[in-house]
Amino acid sequence: MEKINVSLKVNGKDETLSVEPRTLLVHALREHLEYTGAHIGCSSSHCGACTVDMNGKSVKSCTIFAPQAEGADILTVEGISTPDKLHVIQEMFKEHHGLQCGYCTPGMIMRSYRFLQENPNPTEEEVRFGISGNLCRCTGYQNIVKSIMAAASKLREEANVEKKEIA
């Protein structure tokens, strides 16, 4: 089948892929670019394991064809930290045991990453509504919510410190 070129930015790096139009964004990321952080869970836009950031919004990369992402700025879980220094949200998931099997975790982290920018000071209920597009079959969500609340508080502290330093 005929392939087409798709150019997009992933984790800050410009990429051009030659793909069939029916290639899903999650497959383009995992198989063509080897960013295997975005997981394929249900492949039907329910579970959120494939969540990535696209142009500053959380999206389910299993329900986007790669050519729809032409020109897009994509951020996957690989793009928010390095193996030496985890992102605050990842640190808090570790500290508060916000995962068991870990399959949903990259999606949870990426949704939390965007959600905490949309709402830096959420209530627990707002966290639950904010991550309602991400399913976890292990934890019962308690520790995930705790992790996100803790990350929110840490990120607010960091932002305050930065503000003071600038002032």
Add this chain to the structure above:
Amino acid sequence: MIPSAFKFYKPDNLQKAVALMADFGDEARVIAGGHSLIPVMKQRLTDIKHLIDLSAINELKGINIKENSISIGAMTTQVELITNEELFKVVPIIREASLQIADPQVRNLGTIGGNVANGDPANDMPGLMQLLDATYKISGIKGIREIKAREFYEGAYFTAREDDEILVSISFNTPTGGYSYEKQKRKIGDYATAAAGVILNVDNGVCSSASIALTNLSDTPVYCSDAVSMLIGKQIDDSLLSEVTKSCVEQSDPVADQRGPVEFKKYVAGIVINKALKRAFERS
């Protein structure tokens, strides 16, 4: 799950998109947010040879609020509907209903146009647009025409839109009065077991105008004209709202599915309709 192969097009204006639709006929489909279409393509329930992405067409975008009317471009996403403060001021029911659709990620891409034009009886926007007595502007090779939301839906996935036509925008007069959109669903992301929208205008306890529409309670949205006539000119009290609820439930025609048997759905319908009526009355 991988869909069957197709060719991809991304026209940058409406004329080009309409021309592509005319050329390819029923082998072509437009894609907006894709969150209804891509899942059925993955299940290979549909055979699409040519996929036309509408995201580069400016004529399909934007929310235009005038003094007495509102026009919303078909490619406006649910999240744009939710976060637009001006829209919230004049039609708060749109935010109330949109927040009950799917989940945050899906609302970031799902569009009002896709939601109304797909003809899925489970979608919330068709009922909401019947509630608001909206008009759809549709463009095809023969030109532009308008059709009322209350006349658009013919059956599940069958609408008055021809294969080569594209929904451009949705417009309606700015509503007044109390409002409510109540939806019962099994979990976030699920479609409604039953949902109802109500708009009520009340003067000194007497109903001066009303609108009621139901979602996922028939193979099309249900506009409850009988119930509306029962309300107008009457003093509103609990017993009248119970009678009105009964009339709406009688007009519904749900089918049994994984959300429950017909009797259960009619029971749930009665609850959400009555809640919506009471909430709209409180807010009037």
